[in-house]
Amino acid sequence: MEDEKEKRVDAEDVRHVAELARVSVTDDEAEGFVEGFNDVLGYFETLDDVPGDVEAEDDFDNVMRADEPRPSLPQEDALANAEETEDGYFKGPSVS
Amino acid sequence: MSTTEDSFNAFVTRCDVDSGEGALDDLTVGVKDNISTEGVETTCGSKVLEGYVPPYDATAVERLKDAGAHIVGKTNMDEFGMGTTTETSAFGVTRNPTNEEYVPGGSSGGSAAAVAAGDVDAALGTDTGGSVRCPAAFCGVVGLKPTYGLVSRYGLIAYANSLETIGPMARDVETTARVLDVIAGADERDGTCGAEAEDYVAAVEDTEGALEDATVAVPDELVGDGVEDGVRERFDDALETLRAEGAEVREVSMPSLEKALAAYYVIAMGEASSNLARFDGVRYGPGGEGDNWNEEFADARARFGDEVKRRIMLGTYALSEGYYGEYYDKAQNARALVRQDFDDVLDEADVVASPTMPLTPFRIGEALDDPLQMYLADANTTPVNLAGVPSISVPCGRAGEDDLPVGLQLTAGRFEEAKLLSVARDFEAAR
Numbered sequence: 312m313e314d315e316k317e318k319r320v321d322a323e324d325v326r327h328v329a330e331l332a333r334v335s336v337t338d339d340e341a342e343g344f345v346e347g348f349n350d351v352l353g354y355f356e357t358l359d360d361v362p363g364d365v366e367a368e369d370d371f372d373n374v375m376r377a378d379e380p381r382p383s384l385p386q387e388d389a390l391a392n393a394e395e396t397e398d399g400y401f402k403g404p405s406v407s
Numbered sequence: 408m409s410t411t412e413d414s415f416n417a418f419v420t421r422c423d424v425d426s427g428e429g430a431l432d433d434l435t436v437g438v439k440d441n442i443s444t445e446g447v448e449t450t451c452g453s454k455v456l457e458g459y460v461p462p463y464d465a466t467a468v469e470r471l472k473d474a475g476a477h478i479v480g481k482t483n484m485d486e487f488g489m490g491t492t493t494e495t496s497a498f499g500v501t502r503n504p505t506n507e508e509y510v511p512g513g514s515s516g517g518s519a520a521a522v523a524a525g526d527v528d529a530a531l532g533t534d535t536g537g538s539v540r541c542p543a544a545f546c547g548v549v550g551l552k553p554t555y556g557l558v559s560r561y562g563l564i565a566y567a568n569s570l571e572t573i574g575p576m577a578r579d580v581e582t583t584a585r586v587l588d589v590i591a592g593a594d595e596r597d598g599t600c601g602a603e604a605e606d607y608v609a610a611v612e613d614t615e616g617a618l619e620d621a622t623v624a625v626p627d628e629l630v631g632d633g634v635e636d637g638v639r640e641r642f643d644d645a646l647e648t649l650r651a652e653g654a655e656v657r658e659v660s661m662p663s664l665e666k667a668l669a670a671y672y673v674i675a676m677g678e679a680s681s682n683l684a685r686f687d688g689v690r691y692g693p694g695g696e697g698d699n700w701n702e703e704f705a706d707a708r709a710r711f712g713d714e715v716k717r718r719i720m721l722g723t724y725a726l727s728e729g730y731y732g733e734y735y736d737k738a739q740n741a742r743a744l745v746r747q748d749f750d751d752v753l754d755e756a757d758v759v760a761s762p763t764m765p766l767t768p769f770r771i772g773e774a775l776d777d778p779l780q781m782y783l784a785d786a787n788t789t790p791v792n793l794a795g796v797p798s799i800s801v802p803c804g805r806a807g808e809d810d811l812p813v814g815l816q817l818t819a820g821r822f823e824e825a826k827l828l829s830v831a832r833d834f835e836a837a838r
Contacts, residue, residue: 325720332680332723333687334716335695335705344717350779351721357669358737365740374601388462392691403689404700 320348415502415511417521418480422447429475431589434582436471437521437530440481441488442573443562444468451564452486452496454710459691465562466597467531467573467590474589479527483517486712487683488535488566490514491781492774493542495714500771505547506809509768512545514538518576519546528577529586533563535571536671537763537788540800543576544763544814547802549583549831550576554822555795557602558587559594567678570671570792580801580832584611587824602822610825610832617833618652622756625656628664629761629787637806641813642762645803648838649760656760659752663744664790670741671789672782673725673734680722683715717778742793749794753820758830761787763800763814767807787816797824799831803838 325341325348336344386399395402413421419440424447438444441451443461445468450456464472471478485495493501493516503511504524511520515532519542522530532539534552543550552574563573575586584607592604623646630642646656688694688707695706711719725734752759765787774781791798800814815834819827 320724324724328720328724328727329716330705331727332719333684333701333704333708334711334719335702335709336716340713340716343713344720347717347778348721348724350777351672351782352724354779354782355669355673355725355734357666358673358734358741361666361670361737361741361744363736363740365743374598376595384462391462392459393689394694395689401690403687404697404703406700 319352321345413526415504415507415520415524416499417482417501417517417524417526419450419452419483419496419498419517420448420481422478422480424472424478426472427475429473431471431585432475432477434476434528435479436476436586437480437482437518437527438468438478439515439518439530439532440484441533441564441566442468442531443564444478444481447481449481449564450498451488452484452498453712453715454497455686455708456692457497458693461562463562466559466594468562470590471531480521482515482521482530485514485516486715487679488514488533488538488571489679489714489718491537491541491784492769493517494771494775495712497712502771503546503768505812508770509809509811510545510771512542512764512768515550515576516542519543519548519550522546522548522576522578529582530576531590532574532576533571534574534792535567536675536792537785539574539576540763540788540798540814540816541785543800545768545812547812548576548578549580549799549801550574551583551587551799551824551828552791552797553587553591553824554602554797556599557591557604557797557822557824559597559600561594561596565682567675568682569678570675580828580835581611583799584608584828584832587828591824605825607825607828610829614829614833614836616653617829618649618654621654621758621830623649623654623656624659624752624756624759626659626661626664626752626759626761628661633783633786634762634765635767635806638762638764638766638813641804641806642815645815645834645838646760648834652833652837657756659756661748661752663741663748666741667745667790667793668782668786670738670745671785671793673738674742674793676718676722677726677735678722679718680726683719714778745790745793746795749790749796749818753796757819757826759818761816763787763816767811767813791818796821797827799827801831801835
């Protein structure tokens with residue numbers, strides 16, 4: 312049991328997930344996350360025997376509103392926190 | 408009140424927004440730093456948002472201003488609300504005013520500390536899995552997590568949308584009710600917030616007899632082995648007080664609660680991994696460097712602290728191909744069972760009672776290295792967020808070798824804040 316948990320994820324798995332999540336981590340940092348990951352994922356095994364066919368009683372109704380145009384945040388305010396802007400737009404890194 | 412000293416590091420930013428007359432014009436208020444304040448820096452306790460100045464107010468802040476509240480600062484918090492101790496803030500640890508060697512609880516630890524220290528009369532916190540109630544309990548103040556949908560989340564910087572709520576904190580139930588009265592109620596800018604508010608000030612005006620013939624349910628699952636002896640003693644005293652006020656205390660079983668903590672963390676981390684994808688350094692916050700956009704974004708996001716990285720990555724893992732059924736599906740089913748258990752118990756009882764936290768505050772530095780141990784401390788608060796029901800923590804004495812505060816958690820049915828506040832006020836007056 313203990314061994315099984317240990318094997319759940321290793322530093323390589325952490326680096327892979329970090330890449331998927333676009334979070335840069337160093338090799339040392341990745342190593343540092345391994346134990347905590349395995350502890351937490353091990354604890355998630357608590358959910359293993361939750362039945363798969365629970366009827367969720369949903370007593371909420373969707374509320375719709377008319378789709379009417381109205382003023383929104385001024386462009387200038389929306390851009391105020393960006394490091395780089397160009398011609399009234401956000402400027403992001405080039406996608407290549 | 409001194410606006411220059413901040414002995415407990417309760418604030419990230421000081422401000423002085425005083426907007427005239429209204430129902431709260433006699434109150435100074437702190438606002439947690441993940442709630443947008445127009446023109447006042449809002450960081451979520453993170454380097455990722457350092458320097459961010461929101462161009463608009465959150466609805467809750469707008470309503471505070473309209474009511475004349477004097478907003479004096481943005482309060483410190485665990486980074487993006489992820490923590491139980493207010494130690495993961497990029498702007499330093501907040502200390503517990505009742506004893507500086509201990510944490511104030513989290514994630515709204517700055518709000519609780521500012522209230523406990525008398526720096527403010529009231530504060531707004533946010534509660535995703537206990538982040539208002541835990542620090543209220545640890546600092547010996549009152550904290551309310553409202554029903555999901557009663558207080559607008561517009562302008563709250565999202566961490567886990569399906570769980571989080573904005574809630575008031577103060578030194579007494581009456582002030583807590585006054586602040587709720589102002590911030591509650593429908594907001595067309597939050598599609599989940601359509602509820603009619605009640606008169607919460609009236610609800611706490613004359614509460615004598617509120618507990619007469621009330622039924623208080625105590626779930627076995629929340630008072631088990633995980634609860635420290637000293638906390639258990641204070642909780643038993645609290646039950647004695649409730650009985651003396653005429654309440655009937657009944658033991659109940661809510662078996663789904665054994666699954667609630669794991670379900671909570673799977674759902675919260677999954678939602679976090681998606682919500683926090685927006686922080687890429689392009690529209691707000693400092694940017695990154697790199698040879699392509701993937702590297703630039705990843706570099707900007709390297710500014711997240713370890714706990715935020717951990718939750719983003721675990722959320723990404725749990726939602727990824729091949730693991731979704733094992734974690735997220737199961738967690739959603741467990742959530743439905745928790746909701747059902749609360750519905751069933753609250754059909755028969757007026758409130759559910761438990762210790763807010765199973766233990767007294769950690770020493771500073773004690774819990775940081777072991778994430779799972781820190782998560783386990785949220786066992787009694789997280790089920791409430793899964794069910795979406797309202798819940799309040801009220802002080803119920805002190806325990807442990809250093810005589811630290813203990814909180815009583817009372818939980819009612821959806822949108823029953825008036826009853827909940829009235830019961831809490833009666834308890835507060837009686838003990």
